[in-house]
Amino acid sequence: MNLKQKSVMFLATGCFIGNISFAPGTFGSILGLPLCFFLSKINLLMAVVLTAIFILFAIGIAQRAEKIVNTEDPGCIVIDEIAGILVTFTGLPFNTISVVFGFLIFRALDIWKPYPIPWIERKLSGGAGIVMDDVAAGICSNLLLRGILIFNWEGVIQT
DSSP, rough: OOOOHHHHHHTTTTTGGGGGGHHHHHHHHHHHHHHHHHHHTOOOHHHHHHOOOOOOOHHHHHHHHHHHEEEEEEOOOOHHHHHHHHHTTTTSSHHHHHHHHHHHHHHHHHHHTTHHHHHHHHHHHHHHHHHHHHHHHHHHHHHHHHHHHGGGGGGTTTE
């Protein structure tokens, strides 16, 4: 593997976190949390723009990594989980309660893949297919977390 390929794999695997033998997607999602914290501290429009740029970057990196590994949607690629967790927290408060609930919701939807997530995964291929199903899980997670925070489960959750 040449330096360019190693660089692609470094980014695609989230600094090689994707090479962990168990739950690489969970660890990739955890890796994305500091980025979520950073984005929560800036203007919402800028956070949306930076998230969109990251998604496009992730698609390109995932596309290249899939070719290097020569496997369709390999589990070691976790840049898609990072993109998904960024979408999960876009425009939401970043505090202990929202992070715990958002993280759990995102991981559940990313693993369970309710409709329309599998449809997106089937319709897209390559880097777009790898990343956009996690983005869809992130959108669903964001909406569910918004509902939880808005309705506040009758005051149980303090934000």
